[in-house]
Amino acid sequence: MMPDQFLFAVEVMINGLMAGVLYALVALGFVLIFKASGIFNYAQGVLALFAALTLVGLQEGQIPFAHLINATLGTDVHHFGWQMPAILAILLTVGVMILLAIAIERFILKHLVNQEPIILFMATIGLAYFLEGFGDVMWGADVKTLDVGLPQGASLWVEEKSAVLGGEGFYGFFVDKLDIVAALVAAVLVISLTLFSQYSKQGRALRAVADDHQAALSVGISLRFIWVLVWSIAGFVALVAGIMWGAKSGVQFSLSLIALKALPVLMLGGFTSIPGAIVGGLIIGVGEKLFEFTIGPMIGGATENWFAYVLALIFLVFRPQGLFGEKIIERV
Amino acid sequence: MFYREAGDFKTSYVDDSQTFPIRFDRYRYYAVLMVAFAVIPFFVDSYWANAILVPFLIYAIAAIGLNILTGYCGQVSLGTGGFMAVGAYSCYKLMTAFPDVSIILHVIAAGFITAAVGVLFGLPSLRIKGFYLAVATLAAQFFLVWLFNKVPWFYNYSASGQISAPERTVFGIAVTGPNTEAWAKYLVCLLFVMVLAWVARNLTRGTIGRSWMAIRDMDIAAEIIGVNPLKAKLTAFAVSSFYIGIAGALFFAVYLGAVEVGEAFGIQKSFLILFMVIIGGLGSIFGSFAGAAFLVLLPVLLKNVLVGTLGWPTDLAAHIELMIVGALIIVFLIAEPHGLAQLWRIGKEKLRLWPFPH
Secondary structure, eight states: OOOHHHHHHHHHHHHHHHHHHHHHHHHHHHHHHHHHHOOOOTTHHHHHHHHHHHHHHHHHTBOTTHHHHHHHHOOOOOBOSOOOOHHHHHHHHHHHHHHHHHHHHHHTGGGGTTOOHHHHHHHHHHHHHHHHHHHHHHHOSSOBOOOSSOOOSBOHHHHHHHHTTSOTTOOOOOOBHHHHHHHHHHHHHHHHHHHHHHHSHHHHHHHHHHHOHHHHHHTTOOHHHHHHHHHHHHHHHHHHHHHHHHHHHOBSGGGGGHHHHHHHHHHHHOTTOHHHHHHHHHHHHHHHHHHHHHTGGGGTSOGGGTHHHHHHHHHHHHOTTOSSOOOOOOOO | OOSOOTTOOOOSHHHHTSSOOSHHHHHHHHHHHHIIIIIHHHHOOHHHIIIIIHHHHHHHHHHHHHIIIIIISOOOOOOHHHHHHHHHHHHHHHHHHOTTSOHHHHHHHHHHHHHHHHHHHHGGGGTOOHHHHHHHHHHHHHHHHHHHHHOGGGGTTOTTSOEEOOOOEETTEEOSSTTOOHHHHHHHHHHHHHHHHHHHHHHHHSHHHHHHHHHHHOHHHHHHTTOOHHHHHHHHHHHHHHHHHHHHHHIIIIIISEEOHHHHSSHHHHHHHHHHHHHHOTTOHHHHHHHHHHHHHHHHHHHIIIIIISOOOHHHHHHHHHHHHHHHHHHHHHHOTTHHHHHHHHHHHHHHHTTSOO
16 A cells, blocks of 8 residues: 555656657657758647648538638538548548648758758748648638547546555546557557668668768659658658547647647657657656646646756756767767 | 949048948938938827837847847747746836836846846757757746746736736836827837847947857857857847847837736747748848838738738638748748848849949
């Protein structure tokens, strides 16, 4: 038997781990793009929002741009009147994300080759603004519920099994089933991405590009194809993150702000490391939940807004490249 | 023909080192000042002042501040909103604590307080570079906004959590509070803009500005030729935050009158000002003005066209506006990565020969 206070802390920690998994999912998309093209992609969060909006829209049979059509033509249309099966909608959304990746390469990246990193970064902020407006115009800005058949609610199994740890009046840990699914999905995603980049031909090409653009070009790897590929994968990861967050808290604008939460995760784990994104996500998730639990009540609460950044900042002062980042070598 | 650097002979060192050494630039500068000080105040009405001119002037100050840090010293910062909040809240605390002291002094003092905070958050820049630093400055943004939300002392324990500016006068004319005339607001901001822009231009031409630019271009090489990175980076943070703090103080006291910190100084503000700097042109004082003007005018214009002329619902117009702003930023970056300032430079090249071909 353990004291209640300790058990609460453990429960907070477990929930922090689960939240960390979700941060890591977003951070993963950042890392992929940063590794392959050196672009710090601020639009990753908005990509997740856009993917989730598209998924819900397709599933519910919403007519795209209904609001705009109604405003310009004076009609009153909203729905096609069908209900699409979740799996088909997901596949179609993946298709949309691939089209989006092609469009991004075609209209933005192609024209910005060899620009300074800050210019590319600004371009992704512009992209984020554009996509945010585009998603809203296409599917409407109201809060939507996303339901693709993922299990919801507290996991009774975990509750029952853990109830024996505590004494009288302790009912076990409260863990959302959705979080467990998210953790499993993240694990599968990371393993398959690692396998993909280690063993497939495209994966090797991707790593070659990440290593050295010029050398990759000279051995005949198409940079443009690799960029489309990377942005498609990032779009897919964004879709997964969008599904998880959307199922948890509804599809709405605030979804795009999780990108900001993913940034300290990246700093902690290093911009270039996939395991770093996962470990960083977990540290941030647990850290901020525990901090809010222990110190939060003393200083007014809502510390989750900034704790992650300050943690990452302090950490970076001691290790500027993050936990797993490549050592920064500077040449003059 | 019209823009000539040649034939403009200087006979003294004072002439040679004046702020605008080229005659055409100087006359243009005087003409702009004439119009700004002697013409506009007589015609400005409340709509023009509140929707366009005052926000333009205040954002111009903030953009110059960020340009000093990002454009001249190469340190990307996403904490501008947070530093503006420091300026606003320190101005508010000073205004309420010392009601008899002039508001002008309060605003300047708010600038110095922000400079101190800026140096504090600039310390990590000595270890962290590039995007890591950009993300690190987000810590300042979120922490400061949280602080002003959670600690009631900063907003004098007011029930709403807002701060609102009491009425203060300069030479007997109200410049803050609800009874302020449009032209008074405009003139106060204009005065600050003129002095600060002049100081910024001369700072960036001098030793300190050159050391910033050396750090920006290559910090290790700069260190080897004897630029002290600690001094250069921290002075850039200090000067930049001073400007941003003054912009924040004016934004609160003169422009809005009452603010809620998360709404007025959130992360969106940081991005907005960074956009102004990038679209205007990194490392250019003129660019800061051009970028501020562009991003203040664009939403007003779009709103007038979409809602006023086409009659679309406001929420749809707001989304379309987001799309257009986003697309314009991308188009701008592709067409002219060096911003509006570069267009101006090209324009001057053209004016040199025009209307002759060679």
